[in-house]
Amino acid sequence: MRMSGNTALVTGAAGGIGAASAKLFASEGAQVVVCDIDFLGAKNVAKKICDEGGKAIAVKLDVTDEAAWIECFDEALDRFDRIDTVMNNAGLIENLTIEETTVDIFDRLCSVNLKGVFLGCKIAIGHMKQRSPDLPFASIINVSSTAGFVGTARTGIYTMTKGGVRLFTKSVAVEVAELGYNIRCNSLHPGATETPMYDDILVSRNITKSEFRELAKTRNPLGRMAQPYEIANGALFLASNDSSFMTGTELALDGGYAAR
Numbered sequence: 001m002r003m004s005g006n007t008a009l010v011t012g013a014a015g016g017i018g019a020a021s022a023k024l025f026a027s028e029g030a031q032v033v034v035c036d037i038d039f040l041g042a043k044n045v046a047k048k049i050c051d052e053g054g055k056a057i058a059v060k061l062d063v064t065d066e067a068a069w070i071e072c073f074d075e076a077l078d079r080f081d082r083i084d085t086v087m088n089n090a091g092l093i094e095n096l097t098i099e100e101t102t103v104d105i106f107d108r109l110c111s112v113n114l115k116g117v118f119l120g121c122k123i124a125i126g127h128m129k130q131r132s133p134d135l136p137f138a139s140i141i142n143v144s145s146t147a148g149f150v151g152t153a154r155t156g157i158y159t160m161t162k163g164g165v166r167l168f169t170k171s172v173a174v175e176v177a178e179l180g181y182n183i184r185c186n187s188l189h190p191g192a193t194e195t196p197m198y199d200d201i202l203v204s205r206n207i208t209k210s211e212f213r214e215l216a217k218t219r220n221p222l223g224r225m226a227q228p229y230e231i232a233n234g235a236l237f238l239a240s241n242d243s244s245f246m247t248g249t250e251l252a253l254d255g256g257y258a259a260r
């Protein structure tokens with residue numbers, strides 16, 4: 001029960017890595033606020049957690065909307081006493097060359113992947129700094145990607161945003177420490193993971209899942225894609241006190257992809 005007494009808010013938690021993390025946090029004793037722009041999906045995840053004996057609520061949240069963030073925290077704090085973990089996980093990807101990318105697509109990716117993380121950190125800090133200093137440090141987890149370390153073709157804007165998330169995380173970590181708040185902030189860097197996002201990429205690249213599994217054998221040293229629960233395990237480490245001396249740094253869960 002590594003999350004006992006902890007309330008965790010996860011964005012983009014209707015599916016994929018976010019849903020896996022919300023479920024794992026709950027199974028480790030956390031109360032979970034399952035947030036997504038897809039409210040029905042978020043409700044399904046929260047229901048599943050409750051059906052299995054955990055505690056969760058679903059909140060509709062568009063991470064790009066500051067007023068919605070404030071309402072989301074208000075709703076969560078009506079139900080739970082405080083929020084100890086915020087996982088800024090919601091994200092979008094594109095599959096276009098830079099020449100094909102329109103300004104609208106650029107704006108949409110920056111809005112969700114960058115503004116969403118900025119707002120998540122801003123609102124989280126405002127709340128977390130008021131927690132009792134006797135509690136373990138609060139934790140903010142910003143989900144970046146291997147694209148936050150290395151460049152790849154046809155995901156230039158995604159790479160730009162994920163690099164931004166990685167460095168913004170460091171500024172958050174340093175700033176809240178200097179201000180004396182008991183908050184840690186780290187970035188999480190998944191490699192290719194079998195989620196709906198990856199399904200969409202494969203469709204747009206006209207590659208089947210089994211063809212990609214073949215490609216994955218040479219793509220990273222471990223020779224396969226990750227399952228969402230493997231990324232959730234990293235999120236659990238960053239959320240829990242197991243990572244109590246860790247702030248402003250990156251946790252890569254990428255089968256060694258960025259190591260070579």
Ligand SMILES: NC(=O)c1ccc[n+]([C@@H]2O[C@H](COP(=O)([O-])OP(=O)(O)OC[C@H]3O[C@@H](n4cnc5c(N)ncnc54)[C@H](O)[C@@H]3O)[C@@H](O)[C@H]2O)c1
Pocket residue numbers: 011012013014015016017018035036037038041061062063064089090091092093112143144145146189190191192193194195196197198
């Ligand atoms: N799947 C991968 O291979 C992979 C690899 C590296 C990093 N990541 C990152 O992990 C995170 C989760 O990815 P995933 O693969 O689980 O994706 P996913 O598409 O399966 O899930 C993303 C969720 O975000 C939600 N979302 C989208 N826009 C939103 C908004 N404006 N407000 C609130 N919610 C919104 C979607 O409804 C969806 O439920 C993303 O930040 C992604 O960039 C994924």
